[in-house]
Amino acid sequence: MKNYSYIIIDDSQKGVLQTKAIADGFSELLFLASANNYSDGLNLILEYKPTLVFLEIDPEDSASKLSLALINELHRFLKVIPRVIITTRKKDLAFDAIQYEVTDYLLKPVQRIDLVKLILKLEKSESENIIFKKQSTVCQKIATSLAPQDPPSHSKSLVLCIKSYGDYRYIESKDIAYLQADNNSTDIHLSNGETVTAFKTLKHFEGVLSSPFIRIHNSYIVNREYISRIHSGNSVCYIKNSIVKLPFSKSYKTNIDLIISEIAKENYLEI
Incomplete structure (x- = not known):
């Protein structure tokens, strides 16, 4: 118990x-x-x-x-x-x-x-989380076995397996632009414009996804690799190759500052 x-x-x-x-x-x-x-x-x-x-x-x-x-x-x-x-x-x-x-x-x-x-x-909920973790492990093993084998020096993108009633949907994390909360489910928005729904909360994904994913709002987690613009005055982030603007809240302003700082550390020129 x-x-x-x-x-x-x-x-x-x-x-x-x-x-x-x-x-x-x-x-x-x-x-x-x-x-x-x-x-x-x-x-x-x-x-x-x-x-x-x-x-x-x-x-x-x-x-x-x-x-x-x-x-x-x-x-x-x-x-x-x-x-x-x-x-x-x-x-x-x-x-x-x-x-x-x-x-x-x-x-x-x-x-x-x-x-x-x-x-x-x-x-x-505890039982479902245990089952989900086991299923995720199996899905990742399957995805690994199906994927072409690169030389060991090449790092692989995390593969998410969205499972629903025997349907296994594999998504590479590098293809995810942002995630959006929808009550007790989460809409995963891909860089190609497609949206996949996972029946897990945004809080769950916040716990399992690491950099470059970062939470900027109660309703959004963004992949910073897809941020093309940050407007602090309007409190919005722009997503590359789209018209999407994601709001960020004051409570996550430190995360926005972190994104700006990390981008500045890369191959970067400020004009």
Whole structure:
């Protein structure tokens, strides 16, 4: 049985106690700490690195500054982002929360059946990730065996295998211009204009793709090899040989600065 450590961030101490009281009934859930405002909550997450964060995003006390913006801030410091479960009184912010790829959206007061469903969802996700990793390994082995063999000195581009109901689609990472989030799936945009949909979140691809892929927005990961222009004033990146403009957000501005810096280190002349 897998255990999930958690932190509760809620401006209402009553809300903290109510959520903890329900969670205490599950041996799989291990309480670490709680906080009542944005700053303390962020510090606790960075210190304890919990598996789960129960987060209030519509606080009674506006001075607590609790909101979905906390999730953006986590991307500045952590490679692995905790699974965020929204706990709030209203349904109004559910759509916004989905854009931040939260794991669940629970209405307060949290009920026992809510956590039963949450744990089942987490266990199912863990099983699917294990299966996906095994399938990816098999796909990569197949792709390697099918590909022409180059001399050992030549490095090979990573091959992604998008598997769906017995259909194996092989994509070389060097052909990917950018990836776009679409709820719980991701649209992979290729340099030839084709789009392939993978039923994994953008967060998943952020974890498995390394340089030259870099996240610039909650909804976009870009291959910097396909960036033809960066306009800081308009907060957009232009994709080579297309009319596509990708927005980048303030929370990922450091990644944009990194792209500019890396390009400048190559065969480069600034005029």
